[in-house]
Amino acid sequence: MSIRTRFWVALVLSLPMLAQMVLMPFGIMMPGGEWLALGLTTVIMAVTAVPFWRSAWASFTKHHANMDTLVALGTAITYFYSLYAMATGRPVFFETAAVVVTFIMLGQVFEERMRDNASNAVAKLANLQAKDAGVVRDGRVVRVPIDQIVVGDRIRVLPGEKIAVDGVIVSGTTSIDESMVTGESLPVAKAAGDRVIGATINGTGTVDFTADKVGEDTMLAQIVAMVQNAQNSHAPIQKLTDKVADVFVPVVLIAAIATFWIWFVLVGAGVATSLIFAVSVVVIACPCALGLATPTALMVGTGRAARAGILIKNGEVLEAANGIDTVVFDKTGTITNGTPVVTDVIGDETAVVRLAAALEAASEHPLAAAVVAKAEALGLTVPPVADFAAVAGKGVTGTVAGHSAFVGSAKLASGAVPTALAAQATALQDAAKTVVYVGENGAVVGLIAIQDTAKATSQAAIQALHDRGLKTVMLTGDNERVASAIAKQVGIDQVIADVLPQDKAEAVQRLQASGKVAFVGDGINDAPALTTADLGIAMGSGTDIAIDAGGIVLVKNDLRDVATALALSQKTFGRIKLNLFWAFVYNVLGIPVAAGVFAALGVTLSPELAGLAMAASSLSVVTSSLLLNRTKLGVRRRVAA
């Protein structure tokens, strides 16, 4: 029989007895009196309490005791004592047994529903997956169930359709709503060569893509697995409750026996009074509240983080995120975009860029890509180049439209650089930019400044951390001048430059001497530092190795999520502590009150109220965890345009 049915039977049958309890002070008595109470309670016991007795007995034979043991003892003692009392003409407590079990069932009905709520984040994620997809086979589109799609299949996605698996677009352009996986609210424009993620929703275009990750390898499947692991992991703080839980119920039983003995032997109260106090002790104790305190908060906290594109790997990470006072960033790819771009063009922009792009199109230098990209952005048609030659350490030369041309160092020019240009070159270099000279017929005609620029969100991200009172540090292999310029731009407190990749972890260790350190990075070379730091935060676009090494993964690659992740971790951990505190305080205060310690002051608890308190206590813990879904995480800073 389900918990709900058992609850309804108990509630309906105990209503007449509840009415009797209310009406008794007015001298109104139910017809049938004790016999009615006996009949109703016996049915309630058979339907609702006997399953508790069975569970309790089964645990007992295995040397275990749990909440069922307490409920079973509480109800059995009152019921069987009342039978004895009725037979011997003493006052009976049938309604106590009935009402206690009704209240406890009420608590379980709510608790069951709320526990399902707390754990449904994963189900929601898993349900995002598409059911089937249009696979192009022999030039025709065939609907194929998702589990039959293999790597290499060409999949056509129509407007509004769900992307089935991960892959790379081969034709078409569209915009895709990736919010369900990355948490990014704006649709992302996609064209051939761009990656698509399974479970995201296509906008208005039609695209074909080649599947390269299916089944358990897709991003969604990996996120689901990661969230599942996190939600069911143990936070270290739980070790305390594990220890308490092991001894809790037997200790409560001993306390109840002691209560009976004190009231009966020392105080000299009657059997019935002493028994009621002992039963109250058994009924009010709530090991469930202790057991639920950590897992429910962990589940809700990590689930909410996942929806925001922040994957927290486990409870240990969550606990480590507390008390962080320094956040260390890798520079390239984390604070900056990781790809150099043209920031300034001095001279006639179109002419300078066209000339430079013509030469650089043939070059393999990393900076060349920035120049070519700039020409594309300006919509220029790049003329062909003849006699192309790379001059080691200086740049490239060639013939463009019949004129000799060069891009690179000023040394490639035949004469001196005009003073005005030279001054501008120095100014750009002081701003930590790489300057290349562009020349035609031996004379310099312009300058192009190239820099790996800071991400648009970096400054806001750093500011958000400063608002939380954290110190920020940038760790980079770049030279001091370039690093300081970027640091100044985004507002980082301290720069540690010229660090070799293998020394990054050591640098983190030195910072750990003065407090707990979080490290944010994305590259293979960041993995040791990510592991060494108290908390490793990996960018979702980073290498698999970095993602494995990090405790938190930022799926959206938005640096502002560092502050959000820290805030959410601290909120969740704070909630765990609050839950545990209340669960302990509840039991520590509730048990003495139920035992009648304050009876002299007129404060006592009947077993009925004890049952209500116990149901309320485990409910309040679960509710408090669910409220984590609604807590504010502080204002998110906007990016200055």
Add this chain to the structure above:
Amino acid sequence: MAQISVTIGAVALIGFIVWWFFGKHQVASGTAKLQGETQSIAIKVLGGYTPEHVVLRRGVPAVLTFTRSDPSSCLDRVVFPDFGINQALPQGEPQAITIDTSKPGTYTWACGMDMFHGQLVIE
């Protein structure tokens, strides 16, 4: 007279509780049976887990079948924190749980409220 007998009874009962719950007692242990390419074991969920100590062979795909006959909502889920498994156990329905046995070690599982525990040894 009643006082004395109640005192004796209370002390005896407390002594029994301490011995029964805190004393050292044998736990039911079981080794998974090999069937072709897989190993499997049935675990009864009633007042805890029987067996509550399970030994698996390393590298062989393992299936643990949990059947809950206990009506308690305490036992309505089984959680393997190390494997990211949190499986609902509807009363009376056998639920198969696949365990990755690639890493040897001692793991624990627990009920949804972390009150009942079991131990898994992969060797």
